[in-house]
Amino acid sequence: MAEQDIIPDPPEGFVASGSRGPFSSHNGPYFHRAQPGELTEQAFYALPRHANGLGLVHGGMLTAFLDGLMGAAVYRSARQTAVTIHLSVDFLHMARVGEWVMGEARVTRATRDVAFVEARAHANGVDAVRGSGVFKLMRRHG
Numbered sequence: 530m531a532e533q534d535i536i537p538d539p540p541e542g543f544v545a546s547g548s549r550g551p552f553s554s555h556n557g558p559y560f561h562r563a564q565p566g567e568l569t570e571q572a573f574y575a576l577p578r579h580a581n582g583l584g585l586v587h588g589g590m591l592t593a594f595l596d597g598l599m600g601a602a603v604y605r606s607a608r609q610t611a612v613t614i615h616l617s618v619d620f621l622h623m624a625r626v627g628e629w630v631m632g633e634a635r636v637t638r639a640t641r642d643v644a645f646v647e648a649r650a651h652a653n654g655v656d657a658v659r660g661s662g663v664f665k666l667m668r669r670h671g
Contacts, residue, residue, distance in 0.1 A: 630651070
């Protein structure tokens with residue numbers, strides 16, 4: 530691992546997350562904090578490969594992080610896999626390489642077929658991005 534890819538110990542209470550599929554594994558690693566309640570928390574350490582040409586965390590990386598975070602919140606709440614059918618993202622501030630990007634999401638409403646989710650992510654205590662999504666709950670056919 531190159532020196533620029535060294536990740537410091539995660540924030541207190543966070544542990545490395547398992548594989549979330551090839552796309553997320555490639556963009557990670559991700560960390561999560563397991564605790565009771567409705568809030569799902571995840572984080573990643575911003576590496577140079579997460580940056581745009583200005584050295585800021587790329588908007589696509591922040592969007593992918595929020596999408597995965599919201600999907601995890603849906604799974605945690607509904608105990609069903611879900612796919613994104615609508616995603617809205619607002620960019621509020623910058624996140625920089627060398628910072629922990631911390632995110633939290635919660636399901637605000639769920640029906641039999643869809644779940645509605647809100648999320649935010651911050652770096653150094655300043656909100657960098659917020660989003661909302663609608664997720665289609667997938668049923669196993671058997």
